[in-house]
Amino acid sequence: MSDEDSSEKTQDPTQKRLDDAHQRGDVAKSQEVNTWFMIAGATLVLSSFSTSVGNGLQNPLRNLIENSWMIRTDGAGLMALTQSLLYATIAAMGVPFLMLIIAALAGNMLQHRLVFSAEGLKPKFSKISPMAGAKRLFGKQAAANFLKGLFKVIALGAVMVAILWPERHRLDAMIRLDIGAIMGLTIALTLKLMAAVVAMLAAVAIADFFFQYRTWYEKQKMSLQEVKEEHKQSEGDPHIKGRIRQIRQQRMRKRMMAAVPKASVVITNPTHYSVALSYESGMAAPVCVAKGVDSVAFKIREVAKANDVPIIENVPLARALYATVKIDEEIPVEHYHAVAEIIGYVMGLKRGLSGRRR
Structure with a gap:
C-alpha cells in the first residue's frame, strides 16, 4: 500500500476517537432540531397558556391604569410598584418560560449527551485563516445551508399563502371588530400558522440531523496509520510487550x-x-x-x-x-x-x- 492510500481516512472511527471528540465538544448537532423544539414549544405554550398569561398581565395593568392617580411618586412607592409588576409578570409567564427552557434543552439532549468542554473557547488561528474561511463559504456545509434556507423560505411562503389566502375576507373585516374578537382571531390564525410551520420544519429537522451526523461521522474517520497508533497507545507497543515478556520468562527461568x-x-x-x-x-x-x-x-x-x-x-x-x-x-x-x-x-x-x- 502506498503512503497516499495509508494516509486517507477510510477507517471507521474507534470508540476512543468518538469519546475524545465528545470531550472536546465536537458532536453531531443540527440547529434545525433545536429550532423545531423551540417553535414546537412556543406553539404549545401559546395554545395552552395564552389565556392565563393574558389574564395574568391584564389585571395588574388594568389596575395600574385605573388607579394611576393613586400611585405614589416617591422612591419607595415606585420601587413597590416595580416589584408588584415584576411578581405579576413572573407569576403569569414563569411556567411558559420554563417550558421553553425545557424545549431548548431537549433539542440538544436528544441529539447527544451533555457536553462540558472549554475547547470551543480556546483561540484557533484556523478561524481567521482565509483558506479556512473560503472552505466554510464554498464547502459542502455552506451549500447545504444555502439549499436548506432556500427550501425553508419557499416552504414557509407556501404555507402562509395556503393558510391566509382562504382567510383574506375575514382579515379585511377585522377593522370593524372589537379588540376582543381581533385578539381571538389573531391567536387562532397564529396557532394555525405555527402548527403548519412545526409540521413542515419537522421534515427539515430530520433531514438536517442525518446530514449533520453523516458529515460529523465522516470527519471522525481515521487513516490506517491513526488506527495503528491508537492501538499502540491503548494496547502497548508489541515490540515492548514482547521484550517485557522475554525478560519475565528469563527471570522466571533463573528462579x-x-x-x-x-x-x-x-x-x-x-x-x-x-x-x-x-x-x-x-x-x-x-x-x-x-x-x-x-x-x-x-x-x-x-x-x-x-x-x-x-x-x-x-x-x-x-x-x-x-x-x-x-x-x-x-x-x-x-x-x-x-x-x-x-x-x-x-x-x-x-x-x-x-x-x-x-
Missing part, C-alpha cells in the same frame, strides 16, 4: 533453575518434559518448583544431575503434571497417588544410601 537443587525429585519424559517437585515432611502435598519443555527441560535435568537430585522417568505423569500444575503450586489431587509412589521410592533410595554409608 526455577535456582530452585531445582532443592527439589525432591524431577519427573521427566526424556525427550520433551521435566517437572521438579519439592516435598518435606508435614507438607499437605508436593509443590512444583520448576517445569519446562525441550531446552528448558534439558537444563532442569542437567542441574538436577549436578546436584544429585533424583530423576525419574514417567512419560504420562510428566505430561500430565506439566499441563495441570503451575510453578509454586501444589500438585492436583488426581496425581497424589502416582506422585506419592515416586516420592516414597525416592525417599526409600535415600534411606538405603544413608544406611550403606553407615
